Amino acid sequence: MYLSCYDEVKKITEDLIRVPSIVKTSGEKECAKKIMEFYDELSYFKDNPEYLLMQQTENDEIERYNVIAMVRGTKGESRRTLLLMGHFDTVGVDDFGSIKEHAFNPDILPELLKKLNLSDDVNKDIDSGEYMFGRGGLDMKAGVASHMYLIKYFSEHPEELDGNIIAMAQCDEEDNSHGAISCLKILKEWKEKYNLEYISAINADYSTPYHEKDENRYVYYGTIGKMLPSFYVTGKETHVGQAFGGLDPNLIVAEITRLMDLNPDLCDEAGGEVTIPPISLKQSDFKDIYTVQTAISAYSYYNFFVHRMSPEDVMNKVKGKAVEAFDNVIEYLNHSYKRFCEIGGHVYTELPWETRVYTWDEFYNELATIHGDRFKIYIHNFAKELNEKNPAMDLRKFSVTVVEEAWKWAVDKSPAIIIYFSSTFCARIEMLGESLREKALMSSVEESIKFVQDYSDKPIVTKMFYPFISDMSFMGMSDSRESLKVLENNMPAWGSKYNHPIDEILEVDVPVVNIGTYGKDGHKITERLHMRYTFENMTNITYNTIKRLLD
Template sequence: MSSEHTLAASARRWALELTRRRSVTGTADEASFGPWLAERLRREPAFGRAEVWSFPVAAGDGRHVVAMLIRGKGRRTTVLTGHYDTVSVSDYGELEPFATEPDALTGRLQEKLQTASSAAERRARYDLGSGAFLPARGLLDMKAGLAAGLAVAEGFAASPGEGNILFLAVPDEEANSAGARAAAQKLPSFASEHGLDLVAAVNLDAIADDGDGSDGRAIALGTVGKLLLTAFVAGRATHAGFPLAGLNAAVLAGAVAQRVEWAPELADPGWSRATPPSLLGIRDDKVGYDVTTPGAAFATFNVLFVSRTPAEILDRFDALCREALAGVLEQLRRRAVGASGAGPDAVAEVPVLRFEQVAAKARSASPGDLEAALAEAASLNAPLPERCRLLTERAWRASGLSGPAVVTGFGSVPYLPTRLSQRQDAQRLAACCERAAREAAGPTVRCTDVFAGISDMSFLGEADESSLALIGANTPAWPLLGLADRGCIAGLPIVNAGPWGRDYHTPLERMHVSYGFEVLPRMVDSIARRMLQPC
């Protein structure tokens, strides 16, 4: 049996086995998957001489990072990594029992799609009928990627050569990348203790392509970054019968949302696929019906970036907020002409502050209050943006400041962009990827500058940590994230090479079979082995 055929068979076997074991983010299945996988790797005859272990994401956290080291000759080591958590299977409806069973799901999904009405459903019916795609929750995103890594590791274990392979499977990528963050902080000490030089990493995450596959057949030499911008709006609550006696926080927040949505000022010019910002959530502080206008509101915005810095992004966001607030105040002043009450004429402007300014005032005016609030937030079973909202609100109250005002900041884990540096191993990795893409059999594979999906590469790759101090100072829940201003990013030369398919995170999720099981493992094997050769 040829080595290529063995790689493909191994990739298929691992992909189906991993997919059938459910691991939805935030569930007991995700928590149990890590220990199960570690034990499964220990029992695999092909990995009889490998070192396999796991460690928790954090003390008391039930989720585990799984690691396997296969030694060859010398210190040079390539890391093959990916996440094992998936989004929910509940959206499959009556097909949920088969959501992680690719073979059983295929026929049932085809039958259901016989009455397809949407373009996406008709395309899925054609894809499945052609036999070129295989459906299942998590197969595309991204257990087929992990399977490609395991197939390469299996081949290396059978015929170890120069260097070493370190396989890492992590949880929580679909939420806050807690697994990758934990791995990134442990990798330097682990490498030192085991005598390894970590020269490169290949992230194995999925690529979506609704077209002919030319975008999906790609090796990405960097990744996009993501920030969650926040605007806490403090207004002046009043009885709805006397609206001009106050200033409605929800109206101010709505003006900010309208100005920021799709704002070209926040679309990164250094990215050919520059994605504009978008509102992810907006809410006021009212918990029930009454005739008092909202006193506070909170909005969050998704921003993707490649070339800009977080400082530049926050500056631009502040400027957009000021512009929006000035505009809505002027509009309200015109509408208030001839009405009774002070109205917006009593407000010259709505100041825009940063969370770090408000937090400093809060610590001065009410020592210990923010620390107590952080302890409370740590015990909450709530998403990070909600914790940041509550902490900003607490800081605002403790500061002694009064509205109207807007407090800007960040509301979640920052994902920094990565790109290959000028370091020797980074440039060598780029060359290895170009060669692997050229040598891939079948349709053309290309190298691209940016992986457009949010990924663990941000914590494992060569991201610029210089912005973390600013981000940390303006992220209310920062102390809860386990991140520091320095040393929390692994700094490895990293690329993404993963399976491609369509409609992940939907019941139509499906993977292109020949690329995922044949081309991808072959390319990853080529990249990994070439990077292990002595310089």
């Protein structure tokens, strides 16, 4: 069956866009309330209030909520349960500049953007009337709206389901995934309380063209994984008048960035699909005032996508780049110093620097060997108290602060690089079609796409990895528990500010697919979603997939 859902999904989407829900603001709470109000009006939840929950996130520095709704089918007595998921938080709007007060107004925004004359493509899409503009519409309130519509539909037609559906509208996807992680607790509770069997998860995050002439619409099996390898670099301070007497940590960090940034050698390939190479997300020293002394230390971190690489694989690769960077800097400095001596008539002697690179695990164990339990107890308590005193501290800043504190215990203070992981771990999920649940999901999606294709004027294509970070990473894992030990041992924040919820994830552990919104320019002021595909085609692919899985 093909649902006539365009107008209703469009209306829900507009209502959600108009609620500013920038991550780490009170807007996340307000948007959750808006979603809850929608569900509260449905007769099904008036009769079954226990199946609707507005859940406050746990271990979070601010007050925000998820909304979780379940419809139980009446066609049979199957325990099978399908998960629908999507996030309603958005990135900020400072990029909108003078028109940022209208960033959440899909009615006014197109004309304001047209006056800016940003590009022919944007103007063409405005004139076409096929796109809805507004922060968060594409990424991904329209996806949440589609799931809200489907919960409403199935609440009125539970006889179509031999099984159950749970829709999770989640906060905080754009930062540390407190929403998705907190949802795991409810999924575990409901699994036990209602004797549910989770079979698969459908996310509705956005998809976009790969190039200007790409007209395909995309559905993705599985998801990319993401880590944040980080580098703490100590140098040797000196006066600028004696520049060759020190070692500038900014120079080492710059060389690390040159070797890491957009380097195709660091891409990960699986199933004929290739990840985007790493890119720098932070590069800074620790000087907070101007002086003519060079920096003592600096740090940087890099986005690193994976399809098959484990944390150990990533650590080995980036450690190799760190060694190469250090070697290159020493060679460059000696060459520069030699030329300077020749020009200035000075006697050249080789500079004293030697390459020194540690992983956090190696550095921690070296200090523990030297100082024993005194160091281990101290750094444990330091991290614990740091989190207690500064619960809102950014995870990346927290991690480097712990590393910086540990460095104070180093006996050898000669320049070094310490590599660690400093962000929420997003697990890769690779679907090979080997398990019965994977086969069932993939065949149901393929059949649904084939049916909906007749209603779409553009090709609908499947690929094997969702290419952006998403909360699907908390619905399962392709990495073994043992392989994550390398992650744990190289995260300074592990056990104090961060723990990856492995046990909770394994309670769900389902194959995933992203049947999501389609549009252009996610996270840009020209963010826009294609209405016909998103409100109608996408929703019907999801609907028919649900029907095939729970028939």
